[in-house]
Structures are given as structure tokens and as C-alpha cells.
Amino acid sequence: MRKAIQIDYRDNVATATGDVKKGEQVEILSPDGKVILKAKPVDDIAFGHKLSLRKIKKGEEIIKYGEVIGIASKTIPTGEWVHTHNVDSARLNTSGEEVKGVTA
Amino acid sequence: MTEFYGYERPDGSVGVRNHLLVIAPIDCSYEPAKKIAEQVDGAVAVTQTYGCGADSMLVHNLVGTALNPNVAGVLIVGLGCETLTGEMLLEQIEPSGKPVHNITIQELGGTLKTHERGVRLLQEMAQDAAKLRREPFPMSKLTLAVECGGSDATSGLAANPAVGVATDLLIDEGGTVMFGETQEMSGTQQVLARRAVSDQVAKDIYKIIETQESRLRAMGVDSRWMSKGNIDGGLTTIEEKSLGAVRKGGTKPIQGVLFNDWDRFDKPTKPGLYVMDGTGWDVPSVTHMVAAGAQMVCFTSGAGSTTGHAIAPVIKVTGNPQTYAKMSDNMDVNAGTILDGSESLNSVGRRIFTMMADTANGRLTKAEALGYHDYIVFKRSREAEHLLGHC
Numbered sequence: 440m441r442k443a444i445q446i447d448y449r450d451n452v453a454t455a456t457g458d459v460k461k462g463e464q465v466e467i468l469s470p471d472g473k474v475i476l477k478a479k480p481v482d483d484i485a486f487g488h489k490l491s492l493r494k495i496k497k498g499e500e501i502i503k504y505g506e507v508i509g510i511a512s513k514t515i516p517t518g519e520w521v522h523t524h525n526v527d528s529a530r531l532n533t534s535g536e537e538v539k540g541v542t543a
Numbered sequence: 544m545t546e547f548y549g550y551e552r553p554d555g556s557v558g559v560r561n562h563l564l565v566i567a568p569i570d571c572s573y574e575p576a577k578k579i580a581e582q583v584d585g586a587v588a589v590t591q592t593y594g595c596g597a598d599s600m601l602v603h604n605l606v607g608t609a610l611n612p613n614v615a616g617v618l619i620v621g622l623g624c625e626t627l628t629g630e631m632l633l634e635q636i637e638p639s640g641k642p643v644h645n646i647t648i649q650e651l652g653g654t655l656k657t658h659e660r661g662v663r664l665l666q667e668m669a670q671d672a673a674k675l676r677r678e679p680f681p682m683s684k685l686t687l688a689v690e691c692g693g694s695d696a697t698s699g700l701a702a703n704p705a706v707g708v709a710t711d712l713l714i715d716e717g718g719t720v721m722f723g724e725t726q727e728m729s730g731t732q733q734v735l736a737r738r739a740v741s742d743q744v745a746k747d748i749y750k751i752i753e754t755q756e757s758r759l760r761a762m763g764v765d766s767r768w769m770s771k772g773n774i775d776g777g778l779t780t781i782e783e784k785s786l787g788a789v790r791k792g793g794t795k796p797i798q799g800v801l802f803n804d805w806d807r808f809d810k811p812t813k814p815g816l817y818v819m820d821g822t823g824w825d826v827p828s829v830t831h832m833v834a835a836g837a838q839m840v841c842f843t844s845g846a847g848s849t850t851g852h853a854i855a856p857v858i859k860v861t862g863n864p865q866t867y868a869k870m871s872d873n874m875d876v877n878a879g880t881i882l883d884g885s886e887s888l889n890s891v892g893r894r895i896f897t898m899m900a901d902t903a904n905g906r907l908t909k910a911e912a913l914g915y916h917d918y919i920v921f922k923r924s925r926e927a928e929h930l931l932g933h934c
Contacts, residue, residue: 468884
């Protein structure tokens with residue numbers, strides 16, 4: 440079965456350790472290897488991409504490595520793909536093709 | 544509590560190795576210095592490649608290497624006309640109580656006479672150094688440097704978090720850890736500053752990252768940029784990208800920023816986690832952290848690396864199972880077991896911690912067994928720093 444890893448106990452996202460096809464079941468493991476969730480994502484989730492461990496409301500913090508890596512730009516249901524289409528950087532916007540708002 | 548067997552030095556520090564260091568203060572004397580070191584068991588020769596000007600950043604690194612507890616004795620081999628003289632190094636090494644000698648080729652009358660004199664001095668030091676016995680010490684006597692190079696998508700997912708578990712375990716036992724590569728911290732200011740033990744340390748974190756960003760901007764590079772490859776690989780924000788790198792330092796509070804310039808060369812003053820303000824170039828970064836007192840290095844790599852160090856064991860960890868399969872001659876730890884769920888992150892972290900203790904006890908890393916003695920001193924351009932208003 441496909442796996443995704445929660446890196447820190449505080450994280451609300453996990454990272455896929457292989458390519459997950461939509462509808463395929465993925466097992467989410469905690470840092471000590473316990474299965475904390477089984478999900479069937481509605482999108483393909485490629486290796487290295489993230490999925491949500493619970494419903495994350497618009498404006499809520501996205502936590503990975505036990506730290507804030509961004510803010511949800513829309514509400515994200517449990518087990519859904521989490522990336523630039525539904526997360527903004529708190530520091531620099533990376534949604535879209537190119538980084539916007541970079542000033543030297 | 545975990546113990547390791549190490550060599551106690553006259554200043555109370557504890558080495559995990561018992562090397563003799565031959566320093567060529569300039570590249571002019573490096574070839575003869577290497578020949579001298581080759582003649583004597585356990586000796587290794589190092590130099591710097593910025594010429595013979597007496598630049599204090601070079602002196603700090605060379606002296607720091609000599610003062611590292613892994614060094615039992617020092618021989619300086621100079622040409623004789625350099626501005627960065629052996630005496631400058633000698634006077635800063637001598638107070639440590641280690642045996643240290645200084646010879647020059649021009650004074651002794653050529654390289655053959657220098658070779659004879661140098662080998663005799665090293666031979667005596669080697670005989671005495673071999674008498675030292677390893678004794679048990681707590682892990683709190685250990686300072687670890689963490690580094691990454693050749694990162695790939697598995698680095699932030701497996702190798703760096705697993706090393707972070709090991710560094711947290713070391714700090715729990717009273718040890719000291721440092722991580723560097725300031726340019727890779729771009730985007731993590733707020734996160735790292737929140738973990739600072741004081742407002743001053745938080746300010747220092749902001750300062751080094753902003754200063755490094757301004758150096759890169761001067762070269763036309765914006766380090767806050769995310770490449771399309773980063774985003775395609777699953778990295779959503781610059782914070783996530785940088786956190787994947789700094790996670791190798793674990794999750795503990797940050798005790799301080801280690802600054803280094805022409806006036807200061809900071810070393811950890813008490814146990815815990817430190818941020819080293821340093822280059823993102825791997826071997827010089829490791830060289831710098833070992834000069835700041837790290838007796839051991841943990842180095843993560845996705846694509847694979849061969850790096851060792853002149854006087855410190857370098858444990859290399861990959862999170863990529865294909866890389867481990869292809870480069871197991873060079874990589875010490877396969878953290879790729881996290882990816883297929885056959886081993887948990889915490890379990891791999893504990894395995895790395897055990898390997899750190901074994902390595903401290905004397906077990907050779909793969910780079911050591913193959914005789915790799917990487918050593919490159921990095922220094923900033925004083926002219927550029929002046930023009931940028933940094934000094």
C-alpha cells in the first residue's frame with residue numbers, strides 16, 4: 440500500500456513517499472511508524488507532495504516539520520492534495536507559474 | 544545515559560580521534576608538508592588557498608582546526624617569507640597545552656632538510672600520541688556538525704528529519720550541535736527566531752539571513768526564489784523548502800548564532816543547538832564547523848557524496864534507497880527505509896544516534912576507511928563585504 444509520512448507529531452499534512460493515484464488508498468504513518476489515517480485522495484498525489492491529515496479551514500496554518508510552512512488559501516478537506524493551489528506562503532506568494540512580488 | 548570512549552586533551556576537551564595535524568600556512572609549502580605527513584602514521588596535512596596575506600579569517604580556521612580535540616599534536620611547515628607566519632598560528636595553539644612545532648623551508652635550507660626535521664618531530668609526537676588510552680566520557684562532551692549536500696526530494700522527507708531525531712537525542716544527553724549554510728535558511732527567519740532562547744539570538748538570526756540575502760542579491764540571485772523544479776517536486780513555499788534543510792538540526796531551542804569575520808570566530812559556549820553563520824559550499828562549511836570545535840559530522844545527501852574530513856569522522860546519510868544501493872561504498876546510513884514504511888522516522892533517528900556513539904568510540908566511517916581527508920578553508924572577500932556595508 441502507498442504510504443505518506445507525518446514528519447512531526449504537530450503536522451497537519453503528510454508527505455507521499457511514492458506516486459499515489461486518485462482513489463488509491465494511502466496509509467499515513469506517524470514519526471514512530473503508527474498508522475494514523477487511511478485516505479483515498481480525490482487527486483493524484485505525486486511523490487514528495489503533501490496531503491491533509493484533517494480538514495484545514497481557509498486562513499488556517501499549514502504545519503509541516505512542526506512549523507508553519509504556509510496558510511490555507513481555501514478550505515482543504517481531509518486527505519486532499521495540499522500545494523500551491525490551496526496554500527500561500529506567509530512570506531512570499533508562490534501560487535501560479537512564477538514567483539510574484541519578489542523585490543530586490 | 545550513553546557513554547563513548549575518547550581521548551582527553553590537556554585543556555579538558557575530548558577527542559574521538561587522535562590525529563597529528565601538519566599545517567602549511569600557505570599553499571607554497573603544502574607539497575612538502577604533504578610528503579612529511581605521508582611518512583608518519585596518523586598525520587594529515589592541510590593548507591588554505593588564499594595566498595600568504597595574514598588574513599585573520601584564515602588564521603581562525605587553521606588555528607581552530609589545530610585546537611579541535613581530535614588533534615593530538617601539530618607541526619607547522621612554512622616556506623619562510625609568508626606574511627601569514629607559523630608564529631601567528633603557534634602562539635594561538637600553544638596555550639592549549641598540545642605539542643606544537645614550527646619549521647620553515649627557507650630557514651632549514653630546502654625541502655629535504657625540512658622533510659628530515661619535520662618527520663623526526665612528527666615521529667616523536669606520533670609515538671607519544673599512541674600512548675594515550677581512550678577513556679569513558681558522557682555524550683555531553685560531543686559537539687556534532689550537521690551538513691547537507693546534493694539534496695533531492697528525499698532529503699527533506701527522510702534523511703534530514705532522521706538526522707534531526709538523532710541531534711535531538713544528542714542534545715537531550717547534554718551534547719552540542721551546530722548547523723550552518725546560512726543561505727539555505729532563507730524563509731525560515733520567523734521559525735528559527737521563535738526557537739531562539741533570547742531576543743538577541745532572534746535578532747542575530749534575522750541579521751545573518753538578511754545579510755546573506757543581500758550578498759546573493761549583489762550577485763543577481765534572489766535566494767527566496769522557488770524554482771519550477773522545487774514546486775513540481777512538491778515544495779509549496781520557501782518556508783517548506785528551507786525547513787527541510789534546517790530540520791537536520793532537529794527541533795531544540797537555538798542557544799546562539801556563531802558569527803565569524805575578521806574580528807571574531809565564535810564557538811559554542813554551552814551545550815545545545817547553534818546556528819553557524821557560514822558558507823553553503825559543503826566542504827568549506829564542514830571545515831569551518833570542525834574548526835569551531837565539532838569532533839564529528841553528520842552529512843545528508845540525496846544524490847550521494849564522498850565527503851570526509853582531515854581530522855573528523857563524517858557520517859553520511861541518504862534518504863534515497865537507490866542512492867544507497869548504488870553508493871553504499873560511500874554512504875554510511877540508509878534512511879530510505881522510511882519511504883516504504885519498513886522503518887519509522889524515529890527508529891532511523893535512533894540508528895543514526897547509535898552510529899554516532901560507535902563512531903565516537905573509534906569505528907571508522909566509510910570516508911575514513913577510504914582515506915578521504917577533505918579540507919577547504921573558506922573566507923569572505925573583505926573588499927566585497929566593505930562595499931556591501933557589512934564591515
